[in-house]
Amino acid sequence: MSSVQIRDVRKSFGNFEVLHGVTVPIEDGQFVVLVGPSGCGKSTLLRMLAGLENITSGTISIGDRVVNNVQPKERDIAMVFQNYALYPHMTVADNMGFSLKLRNAGADEINKRVKRAAEILALGPLLDRYPRQLSGGQRQRVAMGRAIVRDPQVFLFDEPLSNLDAKLRVAMRTEIKELHQRLKTTTVYVTHDQIEAMTMADKIVVMHDGIVEQMGTPLELYDKPDNQFVAGFIGSPAMNFLKGHVRVNGVATFEGPNGVKLPLKTAPAASDGRPAVYGVRPEHFTIADDGAEAEIVVVEPTGSETQVFAKIGGEQVVAVFRERHQFNPGDKIRLKPEPSLVHLFDDATGKRLNA
């Protein structure tokens, strides 16, 4: 186990810079998830950490050692690939023991460690099978087994669940988290799925267009997104954004589209008339007489909750209710955002305005 320091790392392919100075400190034993939309540079960063891509500038260190010029095999890391990259011509046992074999470990040693990893992952009965004969989830576990056998300083996961069906993905998510709690190995996990990031991470790093937008625990990111991008990326259904202006006439309010009045707990200093974006999560709407008038467009019950799509001042928003309201399309309701849970962002820069 080891800490990992990523300091001002840049990466260019030719003249095209894809990472613009990324700094991520990772503590010993932490489970860090790099999350962001396609093309944000998260996979590139992981591959640089693994040594599969060169580092254009900046430093990456594992433990106290700068590994910029260290060969991948000497970095003492193990990686789980998106397509698992299992060797098709080797049995499960040979797949898991391959790295030990290359290091000239004895047959007994290999056997012992493969057995132990197989036990952890419940792969015992499958050791003599070939990857072709395994299901998606089993292959996924073999790929993790291959990483565990090596007992590395750091585990790297590159979108390991995206080839699985939805149900299995949820199961494997729990399994990986459980595995981390058991082995406590520093883990860097790349995904584009914010639910995976929220459920698994000790620390989430939200990346976008080659920069880090925000770092923090899942709930920090959820409760206090630094900017509009993070606010929209974390949470499902996504946060509603309404453009308008801050008004301060004794009490702070927000004037939304078509003059809709929305509540604000506090307004930033000297912000009367300032153009801004009002953000409210779907679960932070309540139905109240002093709410903004909204016309229901679509109602989507999911059983545990109901998603209501409605128009406020002509703009569509989504609200989520745990109670079972009897709504029909075309109904007029009054939606009130919970003022203490409202987010306010700068209209031009997207930066967070309220505390």
Next chain:
Amino acid sequence: MADVAIPRAKPQMSEDNAWTRLKHNRNWLGFWFMVPAMAFLIFFLAYPLGLGIWLSFTDTRIGRVGHFVGVENYEWLWDDSIFWLSVFNTLLYTFVASALKFAIGLYLALLLNENMPFKAMLRAMVLIPFIVPTVLSALAFWWIFDSQFSIISWSLKHLGLINQNINFLGDTTWARICVIFANIWRGVPFVAITLLAGLQTVSPSLYEAATLDGATRWQNFRFITYPLLTPIIAVVMTFSVLFTFTDFQLIWAMTRGGPVNATHLMATLSYQRAIIAGQLGEGAAISSAMIPFLLAAIMVSWFGLQRRKWQQGENND
């Protein structure tokens, strides 16, 4: 829709005559789709093969109907030292040429699989020896290895390395080396391009995984590339061996089996005895004698392919 159509068609069909029923029979239709391919195989493969084997048991000569003579032709060949020399030549030619074609072809394939400038052009260039007509390249080699005008002899003389021309196609050892060289030159592109196609099916992430597992470049080849390529190697080398074993054009254009039968292969000897000398029966016997060797080559690759359990489907045993 189909479910609806079936009950409605039924009563009508029972009233139809046999011919109409036959027209609706899928197997009957399938048979007719197969006929062209079957006819092609029977007329151009099975019939000549059968005729050749039959001829080898007769004393047919050109212009005269033969009589069945049993295994007499084979008895003759058994005591014919030239026949045995041609068998030796064919085995030597096939073994040396195929082994070198494999080695060079694999090397080229690995090279062409790397990222390098002008990759597409280089790949296309490798195919050139393959697309030149065999006789044309044989004629070119004939000139290159000519006893008087050989460019090789000329160059070496000008470099001061030799004093007189090398008698490439007149010396038995040199002649064998030359025809094998020409065969390799022609055969390498096929091996190289096919193996390259095989290499490109290997997922790059396997190499990345192996590199992280600590594999050196050699170990990457030894433990990943080579085992994953074996099925394709088996197919390519089977074809390569079959083509080389039955080679005729190149030898006939370059040496006609000479000097002193040193480059006579079974195919060229068969042609010489059957067509030039007119002894169709004997020539056919020489050709038929190739069949066991070819079958053996196919068996080797067949069992080579059978062994790869990891390729087989998703059965759970």
